Amino acid sequence: MSGLRNILNLTMLFTGILFQTACPGDNDDPDLSYFYPPLKEHPLCRHELTVVGQDGHAVKARGFTGSVPANAHIKLQVHTKEVQTIATKNGRFELTLPVTQAELKSIQTANLIVAAEKKILETKYRIRRIDDSLRQIPQKNPLNTGSVPNDLVIAYQQERPFAIIPASLAGELHVFPLDKEPKNGLLLETKTLHFFPDETNAPANPFSVALDHAGKRVAVSLHGQHQIALVDIFKQKILSVTKAENAKHPQGLAFFGSNLLVAFTNLIESGTRHKPAQFGPGLLARFVQVGDRLQWMETLQLPCQNPTHVLTDDQGQAWVSCAGVFSFLDIEKISLTHPAAFLKIHVPEIYGIGKLKVEHMIDLGIQFSPGSAAFVQDTIVAGNSIGPGILLISPQAKNIHEGRILLVDSEKKYPSFPYAMPGFGNLVFITDFQNDRLLVLDMETQILNPWPFKQGVPLTKTAHLNIFKGPIALAQRKGRPGIDFQAPEMFALFNLSAELIPLSFLKVMGP
């Protein structure tokens, strides 16, 4: 019996290989292509924020915040049926038109009519098969990044977008152009900068990057060597390397004007199965960018341990998120032995004058370890790295009990949500590390995964097989997709599989 199975398997294997060779991939369907036709721009409708698709036995149309003018009249026509509504003052709308099963099968398009300011726009929309369309968002050709990529920012050179990615284990900094389709994980224009082990053989482990305000240089935290490098990304040159006195293991960092703030986790000893990791007090160091170098100014001791990210809120203020100290002693769960916190930091504005200080602290306790947070509409949105929750909390809150936690359905036992990013239509996108998907939070309604993103956005096909690739960071390209460029607009960085997957939301949104 096993022999027969072998033969069948053999046949399948070679058939698969031949099929792959003979049929390399895409057909003429624009939804399957990397580049797509431009959208027609019109003041009455931002098509990239609008979707029409099936929802059970109905056709639904939804415009996210800003999709149409305030109070515009919206009508959805499907065959002979129609339904209409008035948009909100934020330019949102939702229409549902019940249809029969037979109509759903036969009808491919719907008309969406927008009337406002004495103008009318009628657009023919495809009725999306939502599940299929969502699966087409992640593009088939990812970029290979090098081992253990940790962070992602997008820089621009003459309007061309480039991804900057530090690969920690590989000791590399990659610069990928994002306006070309990768082939076999590669792009010829990719540039790689190497960070070598130092004279004591300590590895560099480049961890996080921050783009300066000129947009041509990045500061890179070298976690293993306790240093910060300033790199000219387009000349591929390390301009200078600096360290802060008595501060070890830098992680997150961000520029505020000419100030660079760097969070030092101050790791003393790695954890073992017998005891948790030992950290000193968290430190925040301030550097000033002076030409081609960074000058260390001061170091602030923080009232929390293991600061991991330096964040900027929507007012341009500095925040630090402390992840707390992880314990792996319990095989069934990961917990914290020291509490996590958000800290608002006062940053001196003028060179050399004033001191860093903690202005406000939100105590997050030992059940919630925040990843990289997003600041939207006077709300902090952060995923839990050690549990199934998304936290929404006011920046003025004092502790986690004043916030609201949205529980997330997860098939997996040990969920982690390490990154939250504000996106189009007043949506926040949050990476679900263990399920290889994006969660979508509508900040207008505070509903997690609103239609058409009912189960979030699936990013890979392997998550359901207990093998996940671990999306850890997101970045969005400047400009309007379909209008300013015809290529993927969002990019998800995968920590475990070491790849950058372009995401094209126009596979589900738009006409």
Next chain:
Amino acid sequence: MSAWPTMKMVFILSLFFAFAAQGKKSVPDENPFLTRVKRVRVKKEEPPLSIAQHIDILQQLPGITLNQQGGPLTPVDVKIRGLSGARLSVDLEGINLVDPINGLIDINDLPFFVSHNMQLASGPGDGGLSGKLSLQFPSLKKSFAISRIGFGSLKTGRAELIAGDRFDKNYDFLFATQGTTTAGNFLFSPTSIVADTDSSLLIERINNDQNRWVGLLKISERLGNLKGSTFLFAKMHEGGIAGMAMSPLYYLRGSHKYVTGIQKAAYTTDNLKIEMQWQARLDARETWQKNMPFTRSEAAFASTQVALSVSGLYAKNLSNSFTLSASGEFTRLLDSLTQRKGAGLQLKVQNQIPFPFPLTMEFAAGFRIINDAGIMPNGLVHFHLKPCPAWMFGLRLAEGTRAPTFSELYAPSGLVLGNPDLKPESSYETEIYGQWDQHTLLLLKLSAFYGFLSGGIFYFNRSAFEIFPINTKGVHRAGLETQIAVYPQKWLALEGNLQLNATQLISTQKPLPNVPGFSSTLTFRLGETEKICVWLKANYRSSTANNFFGTLTTPAYLLLDAFFKIPLRTNASLHFSVSNIFNNLDARDSNQFPLPGRTFFALLELTS
């Protein structure tokens, strides 16, 4: 780097040697680090001599991929046809050398320096899922002693002594010990560009020192039809864990010590043999950070195995035989209550039919029962046809099942966890092969295989912070292996192998990591083996995937080595080797572990 240059080189040289060989007779090659054909013993009259590293011997076998952790004497993992880890069975004169906790074997532990015969059976059916490697000691006809001492680059040193004697006609003993050491520091290039342009950017590999010792003692006794033996084997290894090329570890060290012993008793009549054996083993393993004594991680465990086998000839005139074996095993972690018990039964039958062509048929079936893994069946059907003395054809179908190892099931909290929900994995393999053996002149063997590993156990992330093993949907494996050996003159020989390997992990649709799609070893000898001679060896490995997602790769490499033998007197010889002649500084083995550049090694051998 393309595989084509090596393939073409092998092909052209093969043609050249085949042409040169026409009409000439020679003796079989005595190259000590070559084996002529898989599944056929490496025949040597003297204990073999590996020149620089033990792994030189294994590299000659097709289907084998060796992954070393950088530098001499570092732990070496062996893959057979793409399958690694706990899937290989290793047997040293009946003693099982596989770690009973994690199922692994460090190839640098094996006493190649004293073994007489080496046999590799690929595929399931003979014990392991990927194959079985068997080593045997020389039979003692008279007393002998061999000592070797060697020194080389990277402050590498090696000393060994092998002695055997027969007390009287009933008792004999074999004793062997070997100590090896290396400072292990070497320079390597962080990228291929730096190696050619700026030597000041070379990186020194540190925390790579290794110290090893193995010792063994075997005492055999014969009393009429009764034979008995006691065999003790001990190993100690302590060394740095140097980490990956660009993320080196300068502080982490590890040690592994074990002692194991086996007692065997066999009663033999004209057509029946009853054998009983008992093995016990004690292990201690530690990892710690340099200068930080309180960060030690320790584990100790004991295991024992008992086996009873009955074998005999059931139709003597046709050389038909059978072997029936029963076995029991018990393993326990000494610092916890975790333990494992198991038992097994195995029947093997061999039939030979002399007409019209000599056809050998081999059938085997059996099972193992383990208290925490259930029943694990295995089976083998093997047909072997020899239509004429030079030609041989075979078909082999085999199936085996492996229980998850102790670590895979029970590893406690930490970065690497066990998974108590793991199920056994099964491997099916079909192989066809053909061989043309002109005995003393030319040997050509071609084999093709297809295998499927069902429920294959591999490590993936359990959470963002931990990894654990899971049963995947399976792995397709297919390959083509070629072995060629040409002996046109007594002073000239060429041996080589080429292997093509295609693997696919179904869950990710990507190849298995660290399994090269193409690899080849080619060895060329000039000079008679009894006189001054030189061997040149080329070892090529194509680019390999580095992770399960196919996004990281290790580049291809080609390394060239040379070995010289200079007999000094009848009982003394000098050996000299140069590894990586062209000082390739950016060759990487698995997981980006850098390999050393050019190294030298000299060894003096004295025999009684």
